[in-house]
Amino acid sequence: MRFLLDAEQREFVRSLDALLASGDTPAAVRSWAAGDHGPGRAVWARLAEAGVFALAVPEKHEGFGPLPLELTLAFEAVGRHAVPGPLVETVAAAALLGRLGDGGVAAERLPGIASGKSVVSLCLTSLGPYALDADAADAVFVVDGGTLRLATASGPVQPSADPGRRLSRPSGGTALARGPAVTAAAGYAAEVAALATAAQALGVGRTLLARTVEHVRRRRQFGVAIGSFQAVKHRLADTLLALEFAGPLVHGAALALAAGHEGAGRDIAAAKVAAGEAGYAAARTALQLHGALGYTDELDLSLWIRKARPLRDAWGTPAACRARVMGAAR
Numbered sequence: 001m002r003f004l005l006d007a008e009q010r011e012f013v014r015s016l017d018a019l020l021a022s023g024d025t026p027a028a029v030r031s032w033a034a035g036d037h038g039p040g041r042a043v044w045a046r047l048a049e050a051g052v053f054a055l056a057v058p059e060k061h062e063g064f065g066p067l068p069l070e071l072t073l074a075f076e077a078v079g080r081h082a083v084p085g086p087l088v089e090t091v092a093a094a095a096l097l098g099r100l101g102d103g104g105v106a107a108e109r110l111p112g113i114a115s116g117k118s119v120v121s122l123c124l125t126s127l128g129p130y131a132l133d134a135d136a137a138d139a140v141f142v143v144d145g146g147t148l149r150l151a152t153a154s155g156p157v158q159p160s161a162d163p164g165r166r167l168s169r170p171s172g173g174t175a176l177a178r179g180p181a182v183t184a185a186a187g188y189a190a191e192v193a194a195l196a197t198a199a200q201a202l203g204v205g206r207t208l209l210a211r212t213v214e215h216v217r218r219r220r221q222f223g224v225a226i227g228s229f230q231a232v233k234h235r236l237a238d239t240l241l242a243l244e245f246a247g248p249l250v251h252g253a254a255l256a257l258a259a260g261h262e263g264a265g266r267d268i269a270a271a272k273v274a275a276g277e278a279g280y281a282a283a284r285t286a287l288q289l290h291g292a293l294g295y296t297d298e299l300d301l302s303l304w305i306r307k308a309r310p311l312r313d314a315w316g317t318p319a320a321c322r323a324r325v326m327g328a329a330r
Helices: 007-021 025-033 038-049 068-080 087-099 104-115 180-218 230-259 264-289 291-295 301-313 318-329
Strands: 120-124 139-144 147-158 167-178
Touching (some): 007 068, 025 038, 068 087, 068 180, 087 120, 087 139, 087 180, 139 167, 139 180, 147 180, 180 230, 180 264, 180 301, 230 264, 264 301, 264 318, 291 301
Parallel strands (some): 120 139
Antiparallel strands (some): 139 147, 147 167
């Protein structure tokens, strides 16, 4: 597939990169990990002003969407800048509520999501018992056995490889809707979440590669830059190829979802595998080529390195995604 962004999409990406580069997202991640959500919510507000969350909200609920392709472009930028918070979960919840129709819960919640005033987490118990950043969310939605409920986080926050990901178990709550429509809407929300996560992993991988290339150009050994070593060149080339292969798959899956193609779920699964594995490979490359520096928490790059594996496994492990692709191919 030959995929080119139009002028408006390229400008959208440039504006998001400029917006996020002007903020100190590493500091926001560290504050988020310590339980201080203020800096992260400030970044969240700036993304909302740029219209990121409105991309997942239908126009009749004060959004711009659903626009899956633009959403993937936004989440690539989110990954490139390591923005903390339940961003994927918020847009997935918007997708779920939008699919449920014009009921009271959609009318009540979707405008707040579109404007960025409402931070939301989502747990689909068929995929796991945890909700991301439920302690920072204004609302936590849970879908369990065809029932949608508004829940609360309970118990301690679970540790994660990524300090910016805070997991907890939602419990109790009020039932909002039941039946096959909830199950179908949750399936669509899971696809949106997997696609956004794939885009985020792709962005993480690209930043890891760019910063590693910059490092090996500066780092000298035996009187020359280590980037001149053949083994280093091969490792970087392999990382680049994996990321370049994953990019069109992510964009193609977004186009398939936007068009409502029957095979969109399979395309999203393939994109999730490719982007997740490419991002994780970029993290391993960055860790190895930075040497001892790569193991230090003080290095900002460690925040990207530690994101890669959780993103690879979130909203569809590689094994589950491969099984879906192979099952559809039979």
